[in-house]
Amino acid sequence: MGTGLGTHAVVYPMFDHSTIAALATHAENEYAQVMEEIGLAGFAILVLFGIMVWSAYFRTIRRAGRPICLSAYGLGFGICAILVHSLTDFGQHIPANTFLSAVFCAVILTLGCIRQKDAPAHQTIGISWRRKTFLLLIFIGVLAVWMWAVIGADRMRVAHNKWNKVLAIEKSLVENKWQATGAQYDEIISYAQAALEQQPGNVQYRYWLNVYRWHCISQAVDPDTGANIIPADSMPIVCDIVEQLNEARLLCPTFGPVYCTLGQIEKAIFDDPAGAERIRKGFLLAPCDPVACFAAGLLDIEEGQVDKSVEKFSRAVRLDGSFCKRVVDIYLNGINRPDLAIAVVADDIWWLRYISNALRDMAGHEALAAEVNDRVVDLLEQECSQEAAPAAVFASLGDVYRRRRDNTAAIECYNRALALDYSQVGWHFTLAKLLAEADRIADAMQEARICLRLRPQFKAAESLIADLSVRTEAFAGEINP
DSSP: OOSOTTOHHHHGGGGOOSSOGGGGTSOSOHHHHHHHHHHHHHHHHHHHHHHHHHHHHHHHHTOTTOGGGGHHHHHHHHHHHHHHHTTTOOGGGSHHHHHHHHHHHHHHHHHHTSOSSOOOTTOOOOOOHHHHHHHHHHHHHHHHHHHHHHHHHHHHHHHHHHHHHHHHHHHHHHHTTTOOOHHHHHHHHHHHHHHHHHOTTOHHHHHHHHHHHHHHHOOOBOTTTOOBOOOGGGHHHHHHHHHHHHHHHHHOTTOHHHHHHHHHHHHHHSOOTHHHHHHHHHHHHOTTOHHHHHHHHHHHHHTTOTTTHHHHHHHHHHHOGGGHHHHHHIIIIISOOHHHHHHHHTTOHHHHHHHHHHHHTSTTOHHHHHHHHHHHHHHHHHHHTSTTOOHHHHHHHHHHHHHTTOHHHHHHHHHHHHHHOTTOHHHHHHHHHHHHHTTOHHHHHHHHHHHHHHSTTOHHHHHHHHHHHTSHHHHHHHHOO
């Protein structure tokens, strides 16, 4: 027995150890995915169908007397190419490819039924009423199946159209960290509800509809604890969300995000011990979901298993970089374990710099801050030594040198950065200040003037020029260019 057609995306993730979520949506081998979803019995039926098609193909090409039979050569090579391509890709999941394959097979089967010679014109072939009845029943059955398929396809089309509108609104909500007006949430919830009505068996639609409902009522956060504040009049909605998520869990028992979200609500709002177990199960079923990984890591910390949280938080960060700040802040400010924050970000220069800057303000971590800063410098110098190093890397290294008061090295880095990206006004202004500190007044004023050309009315550059203009070195620069 198989898992069911279309279930690969909700079954395979529990066995996937990569950090690329898109890899779990389809198998890169059509035959493997078909065997997974319809089992050996279903695969045997497909093999039997293939034997029928190829038998018709060989019957057709042996008949040289019918010109139309020559078209079988092209159709056969086309199907052969499809079969080979399916070994390494999932092209048959694209509707256009699927219909084309079906048409090819149908034409070959039809050509295979053409007789070698037409019956004489004077002969009349009679068909009994039983055969007519049988053919009529077959026609009615095929017509019913086609009507069911067309209606289902149209409902899917409508649902997909509604869901595209949901995704467009969701993008703006994510950018605003789910903080939005009631009208915005009403709009996205209405579109999600409309999509679910068209496809009530779609677990993704049911899950995300209730996620949006949850975000709508949980926007308020306690500034001291960071916990969501749920108004008393919203508790019936919370109960309905839990009920809907339980229905989604029964609809698709292997869809991990449902368990994770349901467990978090049960644990945080209802203080239900079963919530922790659901979070763990959600992570086991969906290790490619960043929310599930993050929730499982938080659970480890709450249960005192801090070291175990590193693996889960690391996966969450690799799957979705937007979780990195939250993870780092938890380790730095929540449990005072900067070593684990460093372990999670690994060799990510930008987050190592964030940690280094944060450690400077934390008592007792001065040595670790210096160690992290040295590591950042080493990584930046390695990147700068590469031929295709971007301008931002040189600017970042220059900023590190500037903080170390190594103005000579900082000036060189900013010059190289601006050679690659001349339009960065901030870099020009920083370079101007560094040149002024190095008593290269004329060069500093030149950089400040560049700032004003790129951004007129730049007050800081105007002030710097005014300050430098009264220094004697400025006149020397004008006299001796």
